[in-house]
Amino acid sequence: MILYLHGFLSTGKSYKAQWFKKAFAELGIEVLTPTYPLASPEKTIAYLKSVIEEDILKLGATPAWQIFGSSMGGFYGEYLSELYGVPLVMINPALNPVSIFKQHYGEYEHPITGERFVIDDDFIEAIEKLITQNPVSAPSRLLLDKEDETVPYEFAYQKYQNVQQSKTLAFEGGDHAFQHLEDAWQNVKTFVEGFKTSG
Secondary structure (H helix, E strand, O other), X not given: OEEEEOOOOOOOOOHHHHHHHHHHHOOOOOEEOOOOOOOOHHHXXXXXXXXXXXXXXXXXXXXXXEEEEEOHHHHHHHXXXXXXXXXXXXXXXXXXXHHHHHOXXXXXXXXXXXXXEEEOHHHHHHHHHHOOOOOOOOOEEEEEEOOOOOOOOHHHHHHHOOOOOEEEEEEOOOOOOOOOHHHHHHHHHHHHHOOOOOO
16 A cells, blocks of 8 residues: 655645556555645644554555655655655655745645645744654655756755665656656556555
8 A cells, every 4th residue: 555645735636646546556556645734734744644544554554555755745755654664755855845935934725625824933843843854764765857946856865865775766857746757657666566565
């Protein structure tokens, strides 16, 4: 089983979420794509923990489950991967998002869900508490587009490039949406199939 975490202002119905859901369904692997709340990082983590506890662990998928995360989903995925000790796939992850959020203080409304939230000092402080200082100890894959216009790829690249249990695929060009799903698929598929994934 795979838990896919979408990016900020996205949903579980995003293109990448559904792409992975379809691709892995053909291999008999279920992909959960929840739409999580954005109002506060604490609420995000609490919600995702509840999904993990109720929809994964209670079904007996442990330890054969993994986390995928795109952009901020990669940030939350890194935290949860270390917490639960499960493999992780990150796609253009925002592993150090504080500087990005500091440029966007204010009140917002999610364009799809209608959820209202505020980016302020409290939001930033909560994000800082979730930053994973070191690479995750579980095996991981890092997928990057070097022309990501939202999250500079260098931070994640440098963090994971010399990690023994990790492998990085950095593609020329592309953008924050990640344009190399097809190119990365065989590597990701092999990575996932290397574990006894159930569900």
